[in-house]
Amino acid sequence: MHKSWGVYLGILILVSSTLVLAETFDYGSTGDNIELEESFEDILPIISSAELPSLASANIVTDYGSTTQYQYIHFGSATDALQPPKARYIKSDESGVGSFIEILGGSSTTEAFFEYESVFDSGLESTVSTSDNLQDIEDITIKLFADDYIIINSKIDTANSKLTLLLATSAISDTILEGESKVYTIGLNKYEITATSISASPQSIILTVNGVDIGKMEENEYYRLADDTIVGVRNIVTSTGVVSDLANIYIGAKTIELEDTYNDNSFEQGFSTDGSNIAEGFILLKGTYASEVFTLTSLKYRGTNPTPIYISSGSRLSSSVSEQSSLLGNWDIIYNGFKSVTESPVKFESPSQSTYHLTFENQNNNAYKIPLFNKNGLTGDGTSRTYLRETSNSTNFKLQIEDYFVLSTGSEINDKTFALQYNSIDVNSKEVTFNEMLESGIEQITSTYTDSSTDGTLGEGSIDVDGYQFNFYIADSSGNNLTVDLDQDGTIESDVVTIVTKGGGIMDFPSAQVLLIEMTTKATSFEEATSDETVSFTFTSDNSTIGLSTGSFSNIEINGEGDTYSGMSDYGAEYVMTDVVTSSNKGDLVINYPHQQRYADVSIELLQTSSESTSKEEVQSTCSDGIQNGDETGLDCGGSCNSCDSINENETSEGLDKEIQETLSQEESINLEASQCPFGCLFTDSEDTTICLKVGEVIEKKYCSAPKDLTDQKKNGAVCTFSTECLSNTCEDNQCGLATGQVAASFNILFVLLLIFVIFKIHSLLKIRKSD
Numbered sequence: 001m002h003k004s005w006g007v008y009l010g011i012l013i014l015v016s017s018t019l020v021l022a023e024t025f026d027y028g029s030t031g032d033n034i035e036l037e038e039s040f041e042d043i044l045p046i047i048s049s050a051e052l053p054s055l056a057s058a059n060i061v062t063d064y065g066s067t068t069q070y071q072y073i074h075f076g077s078a079t080d081a082l083q084p085p086k087a088r089y090i091k092s093d094e095s096g097v098g099s100f101i102e103i104l105g106g107s108s109t110t111e112a113f114f115e116y117e118s119v120f121d122s123g124l125e126s127t128v129s130t131s132d133n134l135q136d137i138e139d140i141t142i143k144l145f146a147d148d149y150i151i152i153n154s155k156i157d158t159a160n161s162k163l164t165l166l167l168a169t170s171a172i173s174d175t176i177l178e179g180e181s182k183v184y185t186i187g188l189n190k191y192e193i194t195a196t197s198i199s200a201s202p203q204s205i206i207l208t209v210n211g212v213d214i215g216k217m218e219e220n221e222y223y224r225l226a227d228d229t230i231v232g233v234r235n236i237v238t239s240t241g242v243v244s245d246l247a248n249i250y251i252g253a254k255t256i257e258l259e260d261t262y263n264d265n266s267f268e269q270g271f272s273t274d275g276s277n278i279a280e281g282f283i284l285l286k287g288t289y290a291s292e293v294f295t296l297t298s299l300k301y302r303g304t305n306p307t308p309i310y311i312s313s314g315s316r317l318s319s320s321v322s323e324q325s326s327l328l329g330n331w332d333i334i335y336n337g338f339k340s341v342t343e344s345p346v347k348f349e350s351p352s353q354s355t356y357h358l359t360f361e362n363q364n365n366n367a368y369k370i371p372l373f374n375k376n377g378l379t380g381d382g383t384s385r386t387y388l389r390e391t392s393n394s395t396n397f398k399l400q401i402e403d404y405f406v407l408s409t410g411s412e413i414n415d416k417t418f419a420l421q422y423n424s425i426d427v428n429s430k431e432v433t434f435n436e437m438l439e440s441g442i443e444q445i446t447s448t449y450t451d452s453s454t455d456g457t458l459g460e461g462s463i464d465v466d467g468y469q470f471n472f473y474i475a476d477s478s479g480n481n482l483t484v485d486l487d488q489d490g491t492i493e494s495d496v497v498t499i500v501t502k503g504g505g506i507m508d509f510p511s512a513q514v515l516l517i518e519m520t521t522k523a524t525s526f527e528e529a530t531s532d533e534t535v536s537f538t539f540t541s542d543n544s545t546i547g548l549s550t551g552s553f554s555n556i557e558i559n560g561e562g563d564t565y566s567g568m569s570d571y572g573a574e575y576v577m578t579d580v581v582t583s584s585n586k587g588d589l590v591i592n593y594p595h596q597q598r599y600a601d602v603s604i605e606l607l608q609t610s611s612e613s614t615s616k617e618e619v620q621s622t623c624s625d626g627i628q629n630g631d632e633t634g635l636d637c638g639g640s641c642n643s644c645d646s647i648n649e650n651e652t653s654e655g656l657d658k659e660i661q662e663t664l665s666q667e668e669s670i671n672l673e674a675s676q677c678p679f680g681c682l683f684t685d686s687e688d689t690t691i692c693l694k695v696g697e698v699i700e701k702k703y704c705s706a707p708k709d710l711t712d713q714k715k716n717g718a719v720c721t722f723s724t725e726c727l728s729n730t731c732e733d734n735q736c737g738l739a740t741g742q743v744a745a746s747f748n749i750l751f752v753l754l755l756i757f758v759i760f761k762i763h764s765l766l767k768i769r770k771s772d
Helices: 002-017 644-655 658-675 742-771
Strands: 022-027 058-061 066-074 086-092 096-103 114-127 141-144 147-157 162-168 172-177 181-186 189-200 203-209 212-218 222-224 230-237 246-252 255-261 271-273 281-290 293-303 309-312 331-338 343-349 355-361 367-374 404-408 417-426 431-436 443-451 457-465 468-475 482-484 506-508 516-521 533-541 546-548 559-561 564-568 574-581 586-594 599-607 614-618 680-684 690-694 702-706 709-712
Touching: 058 141, 066 141, 086 309, 086 559, 086 564, 096 331, 096 559, 096 564, 096 599, 114 141, 147 230, 147 246, 162 281, 172 181, 172 189, 181 246, 189 230, 189 246, 203 230, 203 246, 212 222, 212 230, 255 281, 271 281, 309 331, 355 546, 367 404, 367 417, 367 533, 417 457, 431 457, 443 468, 546 586, 680 709
Parallel strands: none
Antiparallel strands: 022 599, 058 066, 066 114, 086 096, 096 309, 114 293, 141 147, 147 162, 162 255, 172 246, 181 189, 181 614, 189 203, 203 212, 222 230, 230 246, 255 271, 281 293, 331 599, 343 355, 343 586, 355 367, 404 417, 417 431, 431 443, 443 457, 457 468, 468 482, 506 516, 516 533, 533 546, 559 564, 564 574, 574 586, 680 690, 702 709
């Protein structure tokens, strides 16, 4: 009982801690399956929000205007050529021979294996500041795949048409006063930032982070911490009055930098992440500059890998790339191997290297086994022949007792093939017996014949196999040899018979070389092919042995090592050679022939977000909490607080007239609002500390919506424009609160039901345990 209770509790904890969702799209499910040797470009060249909802469009509002962002993943239909992934059956240096998603290596933009595109329909616009920043788009959020990125810095060189954008996930923007300390939490990391001093000329600030002085910074400068977190200064506001100087700062976790010449169509190696340039990434930024306004119209990214990638069954792209950041976002290609199909084996086996035996299954589900070729370069086992070709006419009798022969109703995929042996003849009862060479055991077929009026012909009759009739003629001579209409076409004229295997494989024996076999799959069996597929291979004999070389195959690549080699046709017929001895051409062959075309099973995965949780908090001082704590040497004094002597001196000033103090305070407050905070909102906290807030800033559930207009933040569901208006700090679709998509909503419902079920199970087990 203890064990069961622990299992359910473990499930509860596991489910509660794994709430990261991912969207997956079955690539090839849009009516075009993934065939072998077919490029992703020919399947679905562009992936959009129709396939991955997290690529949904987003409305972006800036101080200058608004635009809608659209996102796409390209495997084709791009401006320049790509090297998109392809499903193949090949040899990999790491994993041997098998099926893989192959991505070719390279280091140029045309050797990229994907392209990400983000389009801003009416353009992302901003005026250009005197310091060459795009001030209207800084602090706004854009999407890269499913991730939210905040543009924390920008730089434009209009003389050289150069644009640089610095973006960060999990970014926090805030206002900090001179002398103030705040704690910012990103994921599991805390950063205590203190504005040690702010100077007016030149405007600069000295910050310490977790007690470390990171030096002086001016506006639009940033510093990268040891863990690659960015701390930057947006702008600095200084004053000569009683209001503290302040700075607008930002701190962000993962950062990426995009740089390119914006007025051409060339990709540039201008992609960096956390300060390191990624050689595998290429950027193309498109925009225009006119009348002091820059408009960004699109952002494109291409990823490469220096060496080929082979994604094996059960593996994913992200585990194989040389540089994880080269994918740009949290997306992946997952290869699940081949989709399940039924297959039937066609075997060519030669244990002694004197004879190859053929085993195949026909369209009636009957499996046959006959000797095919022998060391003398002839059909059969060296004692008895196997006839795959008719004689020249109906009076050319060559098929002897104990010889084998193949019958077929035709050469199309639904025709039926049979393998028989001439067993005996009784001229008195006018009966001929044949052995049906079933792999499970021989079954006898008896046929009768009638007398013939043709000179040299004893009689003629027909063989009935599974309801199909094949005419034969008997020689009026010793041994009573036969000739048979092998292909049921009503004539005997040297026709070569065709073996049709289960699934529609067509095995031919061309007349030019008796030991040559051609395995054909009709074009109609393919999803898209317009011509038949034919794989050929040739046996070799020297009167002492017969063999099959790994190098004797055409229209298929056979690879391997040791004693096993294999390859696969585009249709999906797998050719596997075992017991291979390359020096003597020894080896058995099995063709695993599928009953329908074999397709690769590939999923495209997109994680919904990679952002870490963030928070910010004021640093609480111990100097006014009425308790001797921290490093204080007295009650709220000493140590890092004011000295205890100064506290005693201050207490003597409390004898001032109370009304005079209140009057002075009110007058200061009026003058302060009128002169020191003309473009913002004044806020007085519970400790009577007055703060000047910029428009858009938030403090204690209030936000500054306009100069001198400090308003309560709104509840979920209220109309909003900016996230700062909302208590939830989220404004989606012009409403406060997080918009829940269908995927997330469905998952949440399933998650709640699962939690209820687990809790019920735990409760039931506890009741049983208690009753015990």
